[in-house]
Amino acid sequence: MAAEGIHARPATALIRLVKKYKSIVSLRKGESTIQLNSMLNILTLGAKGGDTVTVLVDGADEAEAAAAIDNFFTEELKTL
Structure with missing residues (x-):
């Protein structure tokens, strides 16, 4: 992840990936949890x-x- 955070291109790719599945995917940072949609x-x-x-x-x-x-996160993010 870049120092300033997840930038638009990888964030968009991650959202597209998550939307392929029926499962609910969330991200948690500290006490904050968001749905990844x-x-x-x-x-x-x-x-x-x-x-x-x-x-x-x-x-x-x-x-x-x-x-x-x-x-x-381990492979594709390197190419974005």
Whole structure:
């Protein structure tokens, strides 16, 4: 994540990825938790480079969604 936070291109790609699944995907930073379904929610979270962010996945296809999100953060984010 860039020092200033998640910028538009990776945030948009992450939202598109999450929308492929039926599971509800949320991000938690400290005491704040947002549903990962809009750019506004991501901006509201205010995550910056170096912050610890937890991904929460709940639903029928949560294993597949979690694997895809893990791949996004470990592999695809490098190319954006």
